[in-house]
Amino acid sequence: MIRQMVKINEELCNGCGLCATACHEGAIGIIDGKAKILNDEYCDGLGNCLPVCPTDAIKFETREAVPFVDPTKKQPKHEAFEMESQLSNWPIQLKLLPVNAPSFDRADLIISADCCAFTYGNFHNEFIKGKMTIIACPKLDAVDYSDKLSEIFKTNNINSLTVTRMEVPCCGGLEFAVKEAIKKSGKDIPLEVVTISIKGEIRN
Secondary structure: OEEEEEEEOOOOOOOOOHHHHHOOOOOEEEEOOEEEEOOHHHOOOOOOOHHHOOOOOEEEEEEEOOOOOOOOOOOOOOOOOOOOOOOOOOOOEOOOOOOOOHHHOOOEEEEEEOOHHHHOOOHHHHHHOOOEEEEEOOOOOOOOHHHHHHHHHHHOOOOEEEEEEEOOHHHHHHHHHHHHHHHHHOOOOOEEEEEEOOOOOEOO
C-alpha cells in the first residue's frame, strides 16, 4: 500500500540516537553510527522522531510500504500464563547503541550475555526491571567491548552496573571487558557480577 513514511538522510545523521528514543514503536535503530528504519511495519508515519533530530536529517515521504502494525499494543492473553516485558530501551545490542543515548543519564545498567535471558526464566523481573539493558556476546562479536563501554562510562553519569553472564568460559570476556572499561573510564562505578548456569540457576 502507499502511505506516509519517515525517510532518514544518513549523510546528515550524526548518530545521536534521539530519534530512536522518540520512536515509541521501535521502528528506528542506530546501526554503524547512523539512524535507520528497522522495520517498515512499525513506522506509523506520524513523525515523533522529526522534531528531536538536531541535524534535520529526517523527512516525510510517501511510498509503497507494508501496513502499520502497532507493536506497543498488548497481544491477546495466553490462557495459561503471561509475563510483562520490563524492557525500557531500544536498541539493546551494544554494537547498535549510541554512546550518548539520553537513556544512559543516571541509569542503572544491566550488561548481559545474550544467552542469559533465554536460560534464566525470570530474567525480566529480576534483572531487567528498572534498568537500561545492554546485551552482547564476546564469542560472536569480534570487537573489544571495553573501548565502547569505556566511552559510554566516560560520557554519561552511570549509577550502577550489573553484569549477567553464563558459566561458560567465553562469557568471561564480557565480565573482563566491563571491568577494563571501568578502569579506562577513570570512574568508580558500583559493579555486581551474576553468573547463571546452563540449567538456569544462579551460581553466586
